[in-house]
Amino acid sequence: MTNPRRTARVPHTLLGLLTALVLAGCGSPAVTPASEDLQLEATQAELMVAVTPQQVGQPRPFEGSQVIMDPGASGGSAVILLSTHQTVTFKLPNNLKAQEYTVSIVGRGEQYMGPPQVSLSSVDGPDRIVTLDNTQYEKRSFGRMQLSPGGTITLTFVNDLYNEATKQDRNAVVDYLQINQSKSGK
Ligand SMILES: [Ca+2]
16 A cells, blocks of 8 residues: 655745654554554645635634644644645545545544534535544544545635634644545444
């Protein structure tokens, strides 16, 4: 199974940190060894932002998705989505068998006046949404969907909220995406 290692697009100041993270992670396989599950690390995915992001709640200066160091995350790092419409896009392996899979996110939410929500979109079917009302990393399933080799899956933060006065902020933290052949997603 191939493991496409892609350089994430992050703010310039984080490039050095990212390089260190990538180097540190070179020895650890991204595929879960104990099963047929496919684990796609968010820190190796592409980070993209819509050209004209629309803000929910208080407007704030543009901030891009960022790689954060987090001991609780797989490999010690994760991706934080700070603003509505920020995305992380996962490239599926070219040798993936075309069939239905259970797609799950492992992530957590930074709560502020309610939990963050993340939508999943692919070429097949309507968007699906999960709610990250968990403050520790947990797996949340988007359900079954048809996946194709070489395709992409995009996660989008859909409901940011930010209080300029108190600096309280709702954010979504993505550790990895799990592609599972079993119907239960376990
Ligand atoms: Ca936010």
